[in-house]
Amino acid sequence: MTAVIKGVRIQNAIAPRSVVHCAASLAQNRAFVQPRDDKSAGDSVAKIMIRDLDNGILAFDLRHLLRVLAPHSLAAVWTISSPDESRFEATGAGGIRLEELAESSSAIGGDELLVLADDTVQVIWGNFVGKLPQNPHEEWLTIRAFDSSFYEVESSDEASIAHVVSHFCDVRFVEGTR
Template structure:
């Protein structure tokens, strides 16, 4: 699976959010089934999901249960979310719920990470954003720092 990280900034803040990625990947993102979850820490018992706005509060509740929802429901919540700071969104096809199509991971408001084998997704990301870097490996756990303990 290929991993891309998007670092684009606008006025010193990340220039994109979940809603932008879902729009970019439409119509497939709207047809997909999604699992909303926390980003796990390498320290047992530590994990994060943080988002702001009305939609962000709802997403945060869903992430605590690794909730599944439709692409259209996720897109609606994303539109009401100001910013996803931490969070993981795993999309699978409507008929292949056991096969991951794409994983979108928000990492500490620093970058978005995209994991996928879908060449169309990789091409859209690379051609839309200017500061896209290839990740050595997906962030599957995040080191806990002392400020979050």
């Protein structure tokens, strides 16, 4: 599937193995994120951990998450930083540029982040905090890469969390959230 959003061509919007190899997990994850009826639903923050593996190696990277979250991820302004656990680390030409941006906690547009993510082989450690243009003072979504082992996605936007959950196989809600 190919789409053009904000002038950026998006190919293969999700990690292609997800839908084919884990239909049962996807069905279970969809049931896990049904909208809640309580009035505080929009105030709570959900944090999920994604551990989809392919032969013991993480089967997706930042570029896949950005595509799954499009068009919001492309409209967002992202601040890139190092995690508390380690310095920012990524490989490939795009990874070098991401490391430079993380050193100064720089903000870039989502379309530029996707271009850099496409040129990155792997994000090993890193934090990406997105803010939407209609609410520039509030964090919309945070993506964290942990030692090439898994990603965390955190947001109070339940629709975005549900969308991510529906596209990956091994997704776990972090205890104490949601």
